[in-house]
Structure formats: C-alpha cells, structure tokens
Amino acid sequence: DIVMTQSPLSLPVTPGEAASISCRSSESLVSSNGYNYLHWYLQKPGQSPQLLIYLASNRASGVPDRFSGSGSGTDFTLQISRVEAEDVGIYYCMQAVQYPLTFGPGTKVAIK
Amino acid sequence: EVQLVESGGGLVQPGGSLRLSCVASGFTFNSHWMSWVRQAPGKGPEWVANIKKDGGEKNYVDSVKGRFSVSRDNAKNSLYLQMNSLRAEDTAVYYCARGSMATGNAFDIWGQGTTVSVSS
Numbered sequence: 001d002i003v004m005t006q007s008p009l010s011l012p013v014t015p016g017e018a019a020s021i022s023c024r025s026s027e028s029l030v031s032s033n034g035y036n037y038l039h040w041y042l043q044k045p046g047q048s049p050q051l052l053i054y055l056a057s058n059r060a061s062g063v064p065d066r067f068s069g070s071g072s073g074t075d076f077t078l079q080i081s082r083v084e085a086e087d088v089g090i091y092y093c094m095q096a097v098q099y100p101l102t103f104g105p106g107t108k109v110a111i112k
Numbered sequence: 113e114v115q116l117v118e119s120g121g122g123l124v125q126p127g128g129s130l131r132l133s134c135v136a137s138g139f140t141f142n143s144h145w146m147s148w149v150r151q152a153p154g155k156g157p158e159w160v161a162n163i164k165k166d167g168g169e170k171n172y173v174d175s176v177k178g179r180f181s182v183s184r185d186n187a188k189n190s191l192y193l194q195m196n197s198l199r200a201e202d203t204a205v206y207y208c209a210r211g212s213m214a215t216g217n218a219f220d221i222w223g224q225g226t227t228v229s230v231s232s
Binding site for chain 1: 147158159162171172173174207215216217219220223
C-alpha cells in the first residue's frame, strides 16, 4: 500500500498570514497519463470532507484562489496565501494512483 | 442540487450484518464511479470500496475483503454497502462519495454520513 505522510500535523495560524502543508508518498503518484493522482481535502469541524485540490494543482469548483497545490512524484504542497477564520479544520491529502486509495494522517489548522 | 444521502447505519453486535444505502440526486448517477469512505471516531478517512459506473468493476481495502460487498442500482440512483461479519474496528461514520473522471477520480461530492457502531 502507498503510505502518505503529512507535516506538520498541527499548524497554528494567524489570520492574514500564509500557511503551507507538506504531503509525501511512499511511491510516485504519477500515472501513465502523466498526471499526479494526489488530491487535497478539508474537513471542517462537524462536516464531511470537501474537495479542495485535485490532480495536485487544480482547484475544485468554488474553492477560493487563496488555495493552491503544487508538487510532483512523491512530494506535494498545499498553500494558503492568506488564512481566513473559515479555513480551520483538518487537511488531508489522498493518493488515487493505486488501490487501496490512501489518505494522509491529516494536518489540523487552528487559529492562534 | 447535487446531493448524496446515506442511510442504514445503527448499532449492531459483533458478527452481525448491516446494509448501507446512498441515494444520489442532481446529477447523472450512472456516469460516475462511486466510493464508500469511513472515518472511525477521532481518526482520518479510510477508503473502503468503490464501484465502476456500470457495476462491472469493484475494488476493496484488504480489511473488508470477503466481508463487505459494494453494489449499485443505476435505475434507482442508489449505491449500497452490504457489511457482514462486522467487527468492533468497523465502527465509523460511513460516507458515500462521488468520483469524477474529470478530476482524476477525486471525491468531489460527499454525503453527510451514516454512523455504524459495532458493540456487544
């Protein structure tokens, strides 16, 4: 199974400042079509997870442009350019290149 | 409105069975792979199973193989998860989620979840 790791696991942030979350996979997430099958989700308190970024760098519908994703192969990053109070929650990366699909342990983002 | 609504959760004894359902609305159900994802209390999500648009391919995480079975009825816009030989470690909120080819099968729509508790 592909193992996903994230850092940090906890991230206190100040509104208006930038934040960055790292996600690493134990194997390459590049598919035969050249795309990186790495997706990012946010689970806000008491809610179901919601898709933020798909295929490493594409914002999902309705996601603010302060969220961006980058990376390739085994190293990926989610960046929030200016954190807002509504961005608190747990951020998960997930690989979809190989079964079983696996999630990272999550990064909890909280306001300082 | 695009929506997924799960039902069928509850309290069951170890070794028992449950059948979860997920009804889709607001989109063309038979155009999408569908998945079940679970989340144990205080833990992150765990993908459980998925099924191809026409039901012709199914995949499972090892821990549920031989015990769980995913199916769908496209005429009823419904997804199912038959869970047998339930164990305490199957206790979780179970979500159904829509996959989209356009997004690399990322889960772009999630239901609100249904809670399964396995305990004597």
